[in-house]
Amino acid sequence: MEEKQLTTDILIIGGGTAGCFAAAKLGKSGLSVLIAEKANIERSGCLAAGVNALNAYIAPGHRPEDYVEYARKDGAGIVRDDLLLTIAQNVNRITEELEALGLVILKDEEGRHVTRGWRNVKINGENIKPLLAKAARTQKNVTVLNYVNILDLKTVGEGEEKRVAGAWGVSTRERVFYDIRAKAVLIATGGAAGLYRPNNPGFSRHKMWYSPFNTGAGFAMGLRAGAELTTLENRFVALRCKDTIAPTGTIAQGVGAKQVNALGEVYETKYGLSTPERIYGTVEENRAGRGPCYLHTRGIGEEKEQDLLRAYLNMAPAQTLKWVEQGGPNSEDVEIEGTEPYIVGGHTASGFWVSTKRETTLPGLFAAGDVAGGAPQKYVTGAMVEGEIAAAAAAEYARQAELPELDMEETRARLAEVEGHYSASEESLRAEDLEEAMQKIMDEYAGGIHTDYRYNEARLAVAKERIEALEQAAKNLPARDPFDLLHVYELKERLTVARALIAHLAARQETRWHIFGENADHPERSADFDCYINSRMEAGEVVTLRRPLVKGGTYEHTH
Amino acid sequence: MSIRIEKTRCIGCGACTNACPGSLLILQEDKKAFMRSPRDCWGCTACMKVCPVEAITYFLGADVGGRGSRMTLAREGVLYRWKIQSPAGAQREILIDRRNSNKY
Numbered sequence: 201m202e203e204k205q206l207t208t209d210i211l212i213i214g215g216g217t218a219g220c221f222a223a224a225k226l227g228k229s230g231l232s233v234l235i236a237e238k239a240n241i242e243r244s245g246c247l248a249a250g251v252n253a254l255n256a257y258i259a260p261g262h263r264p265e266d267y268v269e270y271a272r273k274d275g276a277g278i279v280r281d282d283l284l285l286t287i288a289q290n291v292n293r294i295t296e297e298l299e300a301l302g303l304v305i306l307k308d309e310e311g312r313h314v315t316r317g318w319r320n321v322k323i324n325g326e327n328i329k330p331l332l333a334k335a336a337r338t339q340k341n342v343t344v345l346n347y348v349n350i351l352d353l354k355t356v357g358e359g360e361e362k363r364v365a366g367a368w369g370v371s372t373r374e375r376v377f378y379d380i381r382a383k384a385v386l387i388a389t390g391g392a393a394g395l396y397r398p399n400n401p402g403f404s405r406h407k408m409w410y411s412p413f414n415t416g417a418g419f420a421m422g423l424r425a426g427a428e429l430t431t432l433e434n435r436f437v438a439l440r441c442k443d444t445i446a447p448t449g450t451i452a453q454g455v456g457a458k459q460v461n462a463l464g465e466v467y468e469t470k471y472g473l474s475t476p477e478r479i480y481g482t483v484e485e486n487r488a489g490r491g492p493c494y495l496h497t498r499g500i501g502e503e504k505e506q507d508l509l510r511a512y513l514n515m516a517p518a519q520t521l522k523w524v525e526q527g528g529p530n531s532e533d534v535e536i537e538g539t540e541p542y543i544v545g546g547h548t549a550s551g552f553w554v555s556t557k558r559e560t561t562l563p564g565l566f567a568a569g570d571v572a573g574g575a576p577q578k579y580v581t582g583a584m585v586e587g588e589i590a591a592a593a594a595a596e597y598a599r600q601a602e603l604p605e606l607d608m609e610e611t612r613a614r615l616a617e618v619e620g621h622y623s624a625s626e627e628s629l630r631a632e633d634l635e636e637a638m639q640k641i642m643d644e645y646a647g648g649i650h651t652d653y654r655y656n657e658a659r660l661a662v663a664k665e666r667i668e669a670l671e672q673a674a675k676n677l678p679a680r681d682p683f684d685l686l687h688v689y690e691l692k693e694r695l696t697v698a699r700a701l702i703a704h705l706a707a708r709q710e711t712r713w714h715i716f717g718e719n720a721d722h723p724e725r726s727a728d729f730d731c732y733i734n735s736r737m738e739a740g741e742v743v744t745l746r747r748p749l750v751k752g753g754t755y756e757h758t759h
Numbered sequence: 760m761s762i763r764i765e766k767t768r769c770i771g772c773g774a775c776t777n778a779c780p781g782s783l784l785i786l787q788e789d790k791k792a793f794m795r796s797p798r799d800c801w802g803c804t805a806c807m808k809v810c811p812v813e814a815i816t817y818f819l820g821a822d823v824g825g826r827g828s829r830m831t832l833a834r835e836g837v838l839y840r841w842k843i844q845s846p847a848g849a850q851r852e853i854l855i856d857r858r859n860s861n862k863y
Contacts, residue, residue: 240777242805248780249803252861306860324860326808347782372782403820406781406801407760413781413801443823444760454862509853511861513841517830518760518802521819524843524851525828683782683795 201375201619205606208234208343209598210591211367211382213350213418216245217329217580218569219388220336222587222594227339229595234380235342238349238372238686239413241333245390246411246546246570247580250326252450252515254298254305255579256291259318264288267319271577274474276712277730278431279549280574282556282754286589291581294588295321298581301331316453326514328580347372349686350417352614353385353425353565356604362426364564365604368614372686377618379611383598384564386590387552391436391544391570392416392697394635397643397650398540399445401636407518409438409445410542415690416697418571419543422552423700423737427562430573430734430747432697433704434548435541435716437653439479441495442535446519448478448495450511451534455504457495459536461485467493479538480714483652494533505530538715540649543701546570546578548716553734553747555756557593558586564597566590574732621688624678631677631687634670638695641666646702647718654718660706667702671695700735700742707733707744760819761800762807763829764792768814775806775815807832808839 210226212219215237226233237244258267267288272279295313299305304324306314313321337344350369355362364385369378393410406412419429439448451457459468459478467490471481482493500508505528512519523529545551551573552560559566568586575582642648645663647655655663674692679685710726711719732747764775764784771790778784784806787793792814794800807815813833819825827846832839839855 239780239782242809243778243803244780248801248805304858304860306862322861324857327857346777400820400822402822403798404760404823406799407820407823408801411780411801412799444819450861507862510855513839513853513855514861517804517817517841518819518823520841520853521760521817521828521830521843522824525819525826525845526824686782 201377201622203377203379203615205379206234207381207603208232209382210234210384210386210594211236211380212386212388213367214245214387214389215241215333215336215344216388216390216569217247217332218583218587219386220332221584222386222388222568222591223342224335224339225588225591226595227341229341231341231595231598233342234345234382235336236345236348236350236367236369236380238347240346241336241344243329245329246414247329248411250515251328251580252323252325252447252511253316254295254321254323254581255319256287256577256581257295257315257319257321258288258292259315262318270319275434275549275576276725277749278434278712278732279576280750280755281752282750283554283575286556287575287578287582287585290585294581294584301335303328303331324514348378349689350421351689353421354607354610355425355562356607362562364425364562368611370618370682370685372682374682375622377615381604381606383601383603384566384594386566386568386594387418387422387571388567388569388587389418389571390414391542391546391550392419392694393542395543395639395642395694395698395701396540396648397639399537399649400443407445409440409539410544415693416543417693418567419551419700420693420696422560422562422565423696423735423742425562426736427560427565428553428734428736429551429700430553430732431549432543432701432735433708433717433733434550434713436544436547437479437541437715438539439475439482439536440539441519442537444516444518444522445539446512446516448536451495451497451508451529454508454511455497455500457497457500459493460496460533461490461493463490476713476715482536483538483715487652492535494535496533497529498531498533500530502530538649540643541647541653541716543697544570545573545575546583547576549574549576556754558590559593559757561757564601566594618685621677621679621685624676626676626678629673629677631684631691634674634677635691635694638667638670638691638698642698646705652718653715654720655705656720657706660702664699664702667695667698671699703735703742703744704733760802760817760823760825761797762794763816763818764794765814765816766791768812770812772811774809774811778805778809780805804832808834
């Protein structure tokens with residue numbers, strides 16, 4: 201297959217929200233910047249469909265510290281105050297920058313942003329991704345490499361001297377292999393969907409909350425390159441409209457709809473109103489035989505129904521179509537369910553273990569957005585703040601770093617691995633089938649929907665063994681074309697993330713966050729686990745370690 | 760849910776193939792866009808928003824309640840005109856002014 205060598209000062213892996221904004225911010229850095237994106241930055245990543253609100257914003261009368269406090273409480277203490285503060289101090293400025301890029305934000309008569317609660321502004325965000333993509337691609341020093349899937353990070357040196365040196369990738373459209381050398385790398389590949397059997401496992405298997413194209417590639421690459429991850433066990437489960445997996449918050453907060461069970465009883469007050477509590481209540485009501493559960497919208501009136509139909513067209517058109525096909529929210533309550541678990545650092549605290557500059561434990565590698573850990577509830581604006589911080593730090597690093605030497609031996613080995621998939625003759629297995637097998641294992645043995653998010657040590661041991669077996673089988677998967685090859689590598693990434701997740705779930709021997717992780721062996725919270733669970737890969741094995749909570753002050757790496 | 764390409768309308772401009780976040784759309788030799796994996800569609804409608812000729816229809820899979828209705832999108836300046844057609848032929852239109860933000 202054809203080989204291409206590229207060099208750049210800064211390589212950005214993943215052209216989603218954080219990656220595009222980081223590139224835009226590097227526009228005046230004087231450094232060469234290359235964004236590698238497996239689709240096309242125009243609409244790739246989580247924001248392809250748009251977003252209906254900016255959920256990280258601080259309304260007048262509140263301080264950044266209030267945001268930190270809120271996120272810490274929601275994360276039951278397992279968060280990084282220092283990272284959260286850097287985000288909270290900047291989200292309002294970022295909101296203004298988004299407006300300057302062309303985003304429509306609702307304003308009152310005096311020109312102030314209209315907030316929903318104290319942390320949220322209302323927008324028309326259906327075109328937010330094209331706006332961010334434009335901000336990135338119009339910078340003269342930024343090159344966009346669309347349709348290139350990065351497979352792994354390159355490193356040079358050993359021990360204390362080890363640092364990132366670039367990445368290898370393959371085209372998703374042609375048989376081309378890329379060897380990219382970089383002085384610094386900013387990873388912004390997003391979180392992981394598709395690890396667990398989804399709500400709709402059949403034809404609509406990708407009708408899910410998080411982007412089904414986000415595989416957790418960054419977690420997998422980071423682990424393999426020797427970087428440290430944190431808090432993967434803090435999975436995220438969303439409360440969604442049944443089947444369409446459309447948001448429920450817009451209905452609950454927009455028209456004040458309450459959660460009711462099949463008997464018509466309002467149950468949300470019984471369990472609490474935080475996101476996990478709303479799902480926990482729904483699962484418990486179903487377990488008690490009082491389901492299905494609904495958002496009580498019947499009788500909201502024609503006008504509100506029309507407003508909801510329009511609001512959902514901007515972010516989840518499937519819901520609008522369903523309402524039109526089967527009766528709208530004014531005539532029928534909206535059934536709700538919890539999704540399968542995801543690993544997503546923009547909502548919970550999972551991801552790379554980073555310093556306040558968003559440098560990972562692998563020197564020269566910086567992380568931002570859903571792939572960066574420790575700072576939950578960052579959402580769109582927080583991911584952009586992280587993109588900005590990581591971009592500045594990567595630039596500082598790149599300015600003093602030398603371009604690494606070519607390492608042809610490692611590159612030959614990677615190329616041979618890729619070519620091995622193209623020439624594989626194994627015909628009984630396909631990536632799609634192994635993916636289904638992985639999702640089934642995770643669902644049944646690692647706390648998916650099947651077990652109401654519950655797991656125990658015995659089940660996790662089964663999951664570990666079976667996921668490892670699938671990893672072996674995946675080595676021989678055939679690929680007929682670049683699209684097939686993309687799926688082979690996406691599967692391999694997910695399997696690595698699944699294995700790391702299982703190790704994290706097993707290490708936290710308590711139940712810290714109902715629904716996000718129900719440890720049946722240890723159903724209560726334990727002060728012994730007032731710590732972070734981190735992980736690294738050592739000789740191919742995922743090993744976990746504990747780190748003390750960072751409360752007040754800032755954490756910096758000591759490598 | 761997924762999308763379908765209406766081949767008679769498609770002009771082969773390739774805009775949708777660049778918009779799909781899952782790289783699911785390609786141009787075939789007949790210069791028509793082709794959805795190579797309907798089951799892998801996220802339903803984000805990015806392709807519909809860039810198609811200049813309304814050649815993409817959106818539908819719900821039967822497993823999530825779809826009963827044959829189809830949705831198309833026309834761009835008219837600052838407006839998005841969504842059209843939903845039921846199997847019985849009933850048509851409904853919803854206009855979205857892109858300058859307005861979400862009320863909720």
